[in-house]
Amino acid sequence: MTAPLAPIDETITIDQLHLDPYPIYRRLRAEAPVLRVKAVGRTFLTKAADAKYVKDTPALFSSDDPRTPMKPAFQAHTLMRKDGPEHLAERMAMAPALMPKTIETVWAPLYRQFASDYMDRLPTDGIVDLHRDLAGPIAARILAHILGIPEASDEDMQEWSEALIHGAGNFGWRPEPFERSDRANAEMNALLDRAIERVRAEPDASALSVMVNAADPIPLSQIVANIKIAIGGGINEPRDALSTIVYGLLTNPDQLEEVRARGAWGTAFEEGIRWVAPIQASSRRALEDVEIRGCLIPRGDTVMTIQASGNRDEELYEDGETFHVFRPRNNHLSFGSGPHHCAGSHVARRTVGKILLEMLFTRFPAMSLPDPSAVQWRGFGFRGPINLPVRLT
Amino acid sequence: MPHVTYVAADGTRTTLDAAEGASVMETAVRNDVGGIIGECGGAMMCATCHCYVDDAWTARTGPRKDGEMDLLDCAASPVTDASRLSCQIRMTQDLDGLVVHLPEAQV
Numbered sequence: 245m246t247a248p249l250a251p252i253d254e255t256i257t258i259d260q261l262h263l264d265p266y267p268i269y270r271r272l273r274a275e276a277p278v279l280r281v282k283a284v285g286r287t288f289l290t291k292a293a294d295a296k297y298v299k300d301t302p303a304l305f306s307s308d309d310p311r312t313p314m315k316p317a318f319q320a321h322t323l324m325r326k327d328g329p330e331h332l333a334e335r336m337a338m339a340p341a342l343m344p345k346t347i348e349t350v351w352a353p354l355y356r357q358f359a360s361d362y363m364d365r366l367p368t369d370g371i372v373d374l375h376r377d378l379a380g381p382i383a384a385r386i387l388a389h390i391l392g393i394p395e396a397s398d399e400d401m402q403e404w405s406e407a408l409i410h411g412a413g414n415f416g417w418r419p420e421p422f423e424r425s426d427r428a429n430a431e432m433n434a435l436l437d438r439a440i441e442r443v444r445a446e447p448d449a450s451a452l453s454v455m456v457n458a459a460d461p462i463p464l465s466q467i468v469a470n471i472k473i474a475i476g477g478g479i480n481e482p483r484d485a486l487s488t489i490v491y492g493l494l495t496n497p498d499q500l501e502e503v504r505a506r507g508a509w510g511t512a513f514e515e516g517i518r519w520v521a522p523i524q525a526s527s528r529r530a531l532e533d534v535e536i537r538g539c540l541i542p543r544g545d546t547v548m549t550i551q552a553s554g555n556r557d558e559e560l561y562e563d564g565e566t567f568h569v570f571r572p573r574n575n576h577l578s579f580g581s582g583p584h585h586c587a588g589s590h591v592a593r594r595t596v597g598k599i600l601l602e603m604l605f606t607r608f609p610a611m612s613l614p615d616p617s618a619v620q621w622r623g624f625g626f627r628g629p630i631n632l633p634v635r636l637t
Numbered sequence: 638m639p640h641v642t643y644v645a646a647d648g649t650r651t652t653l654d655a656a657e658g659a660s661v662m663e664t665a666v667r668n669d670v671g672g673i674i675g676e677c678g679g680a681m682m683c684a685t686c687h688c689y690v691d692d693a694w695t696a697r698t699g700p701r702k703d704g705e706m707d708l709l710d711c712a713a714s715p716v717t718d719a720s721r722l723s724c725q726i727r728m729t730q731d732l733d734g735l736v737v738h739l740p741e742a743q744v
Contacts, residue, residue, distance in 0.1 A: 300678040343711045585677035
């Protein structure tokens with residue numbers, strides 16, 4: 245006997261998910277943890293165990309999506325959407341630049357300097373939008389250097405990243421997002437041509453240099469695609485993580501005091517990205533008929549693992565809806581799991597967790613958020629505050 | 638069921654029954670042993686399940702798997718000859734009594 249298909253929902257809208265998905269996810273975890281959501285055209289998996297199972301089982305759930313708008317957006321088939329040895333080879337080509345040892349010795353001293361410079365230039369009176377004026381630009385600067393394209397400006401990096409993300413999420417296949425990503429690709433290609441020559445002549449520890457100068461390098465087209473995927477996927481996550489954690493700490497002064505006293509910035513980082521995962525959902529395509537919680541996922545169907553929901557799963561967390569730095573356990577899914585586990589996790593933990601948070605709260609000990617209700621949160625695929633109006637002194 | 642003992646960096650010992658075939662990482666994570674995260678679920682992608690195999694056991698746990706050293710390079714704590722990714726050690730009757738030491742930090 246075959247299991248029935250998952251129930252179908254025709255009421256949830258993309259707008260609702262974009263504005264505030266959490267009440268919906270809470271309901272789905274209780275009522276319909278496997279659900280075909282018509283507006284998104286995917287089967288939502290809102291329980292942590294199911295999200296983890298899918299990501300840990302690449303033999304059944306492929307990352308390869310033949311119809312993804314990522315292809316035109318990146319003008320390439322990228323490692324994010326590959327499986328097996330092909331994915332591994334491209335990923336490992338970049339890995340040395342992202343290792344803790346390289347981060348500690350090469351990047352951390354540089355990043356401390358950038359963070360200090362960027363905090364210096366913040367106005368100390370009136371209201372400052374910390375999201376726009378610090379989180380975005382510093383995330384762009386950090387990424388430009390680790391990737392090996394320091395000549396790219398913060399503005400360029402942020403525009404390219406957004407252009408790639410909008411193109412990659414252009415499931416309506418409208419022309420404008422691809423026109424924007426095409427422009428970004430042209431600019432990135434021109435800059436990368438020059439940067440590749442530079443790292444050939446003067447090798448350094450950056451991802452570009454490590455890939456270009458490898459003994460057995462991956463093809464140049466894949467090197468370029470790897471850099472682009474890192475631009476598309478390496479700015480908004482640390483940016484949104486930083487803003488989310490700062491919001492969490494400023495709205496919970498007792499927790500902030502304890503974090504300060506214990507120096508527990510890393511723990512605050514983990515809780516912030518559990519509470520509002522910067523990457524909320526991921527897609528995987530079923531390679532065979534699979535049953536999840538009594539529902540048939542037919543071969544070829546695309547499931548969405550909703551880690552944003554899994555991170556608040558009542559089975560794992562008491563009061564998961566609230567920001568609570570010192571909760572007893574925190575095995576969040578924000579960096580994913582399985583072969584596509586976030587390659588930037590070490591960088592994120594070491595820069596946002598260990599450098600930026602501590603420096604920010606040390607330098608501005610009286611920082612406050614005068615009106616928490618002014619902070620706006622947005623996003624279904626990626627999520628975070630879109631503004632963070634603080635007073636620094 | 639084979640037993641495995643985890644010795645935390647502060648000396649705390651935890652001994653567990655492992656399901657045969659389960660990895661040393663999975664056994665720790667399922668039983669909430671602190672000191673092993675295993676964030677990527679055993680895909681050799683995160684280097685957060687680093688352990689040091691006790692000297693008495695290194696012969697039986699065998700050599701590192703293909704690709705394991707690449708990830709150990711990404712470990713947060715110092716890597717020694719005894720270093721393994723605990724997701725790559727599968728529990729068998731032959732490993733009954735295995736002792737692994739855990740590093741100071743996994744991230």
